[in-house]
Amino acid sequence: MxxxxxxxxxxxxxxxxxxxxxxxxxxxxxxxxxxxxxxxxxxxxxxxxxxxxxxxxxxxxxxxxxxxxxxxxxxxxxxxxxxxxxxxxxxxxxxxxxxxxxxxxxxxxxxxxxxxxxxxxxxxxxNEIGDDASPNFFVGGFTAVPGLARTADERLPGLFKSGGGISYDEVEHGVTCGVCRELGVWVRHALVPNLRALPGMEEKLKKGCMVADVGCGCGKALMVVAKEFPASTFHGYDIAEDALKHAREEAKRRGIPNAQFFNPGLDDEKLPQEGTFELVMTHDAIHDIAHPQAVMKSVRGAMKPGGVWVIGDMSALDSHAANVHSHPLATFLYGFSVHLCLPSGLSAPGGQGLGTLGIPAGEMCRMLREAGFASAEVLEDWKHPLNRYYIARA
Incomplete structure (x- = not known):
């Protein structure tokens, strides 16, 4: 050779x-x-x-x-x-x-x-904001990358041993900001048109009604709708003080006086116990809550008869096996779950720990009916890259 x-x-x-x-x-x-x-x-x-x-x-x-x-x-x-x-x-x-x-x-x-x-x-x-803002903007979520890496390095090893959790009030600022930026794209471009399409909703909002966002985070969704309908009053609820601080500052900066933000973990800021709200929204939060059934019942008690709750939650398939084998975004969503959503769901004693893909459509509707809602169904026309949207009627 x-x-x-x-x-x-x-x-x-x-x-x-x-x-x-x-x-x-x-x-x-x-x-x-x-x-x-x-x-x-x-x-x-x-x-x-x-x-x-x-x-x-x-x-x-x-x-x-x-x-x-x-x-x-x-x-x-x-x-x-x-x-x-x-x-x-x-x-x-x-x-x-x-x-x-x-x-x-x-x-x-x-x-x-x-x-x-x-x-x-x-x-x-x-093109995130401004005249050329695009519904295809995708980089905002990367703001969370350093914080998620620190969570994996500093927090998750202990949680894997203890089984404990991390409440959203303990989440790093960068993660909070990244989540808000990622979720805010669809909200800015699609939320108001979808609300207008609900029968009778535009008339109520224009005339003036009480609206709540439960699990409001940085308040992106609430402020978008509040800006569009100044005659209505908007209350945002979240337990993450960092997110609420950002929301309050942003509402003041943008001149949105009809949006206020509350921490329901404080006695004087809890959801009202009498029928108050004609519209409640929740975007990407139910699966993060340690005791979602209790929150659903609280929301039901705070709504006026005939009011509606619009809920966006991850488009989970009917079982975890189906998600693992067939969901096109399972790798991403289960990965995010381990870093953020599952720790949040395990952050309180007896927390359910549902995880990002923990609520299939049938289970969400069952939980809502069990919480006292007269009906619950999927909003088939509400298209979202990650979520399935529901409407529950009081």
Whole structure:
């Protein structure tokens, strides 16, 4: 064998050099264990790459790199550093650009010297608010990435041993902010049109009625509707003081005097016990609550006869087995559950710990009827990328 021939890679070595997928394909079909191992390695590598990319997406949003690319691209890394006031960090920005281009998140030229955003990338990466705000904006949720990583490192090992939880009042600010930004996109673009389509609801809101948002978080949904219907009065309820502080400041900043925010964990801020509200909303919160049935009964007691409760919760399938095997977002949603939703549901003694995908449609409707609602059904016309929406009538 000549030295030249000996230096050539074998078929399997060549495939491995081209990437895990090619290496997997090169393994003989009869070697099932080797195929399984190679496939798992490929999948693990994909998740590891995704974790690193998530960190850099967070930095791109935080440092204004995406916004600068929209404003100044096509541009070099040096020009991008100058545009964002990070001249001393040019080398870091250069490496960030290369990674983002390799990940197909931003665009680059053949020489990988200039970088820019396509209109679709601008929609997903930059256009959060303002005249060009897009319903496809997707980066806000990455604000939660550092906080979720710290939770995994500092809190979850102990919870796996103790079985305890983390209430939303203990959640890091970055996680709270990330969740609010992610959920706020659909709320800004779709909530008011969907409410208007409910029979008689627009008339009530225009005339003036009492509205509550239970589990309001940073108050995004409440303020969107309150701004649209100034004759109505809006009360937001949440136990997370950090989120409530943000909501109160934002309502003041935006000039929305008909929105107020309360902590129902305080005696003088609890939900009213007599019929008060004609509309109650809850977005992505029921599965997080330690004792959801008790909250449902409290909400029922606070509603006027004929009032409605609009509830958005994750679009769980009929069983966890169905979710694991068939839900297209199961990996993401169960992952989020371990970091945030399950700890919240286990944060009080006897908490149910439902988790993100813990309430299928039939169970949600059953729980609502058991809490005293005359009817409960799915709002089939309310389309949401993650949620299924319900309407319960008092």
């Amino acid at each position: 000549s030295a030249q021939v000996a230096s050539l890679p074998t078929d399997h070595e060549e495939a491995a050099a081209e990437g895990p997928a090619a290496a997997t394909a090169a393994v003989p079909n009869g070697d099932a264990a080797a195929n399984e191992t190679a496939a798992l390695q490929e999948r693990l590598g994909m998740y590891f790459s995704g974790a690193l990319t998530s960190n850099l997406i967070y930095l791109g949003d935080r440092l204004g790199l995406y916004a600068a690319l929209k404003a100044h691209g096509p541009c070099t890394a040096a020009q991008l550093a100058d545009a964002t006031g990070n001249e001393a960090g040019e080398r870091y920005i250069e490496e960030w650009c290369r990674q983002q281009a390799a990940a197909r998140i931003i665009q680059t030229d053949e020489a990988a010297e200039k970088f820019w955003l396509t209109p679709a990338q601008q929609e997903c990466l930059v």
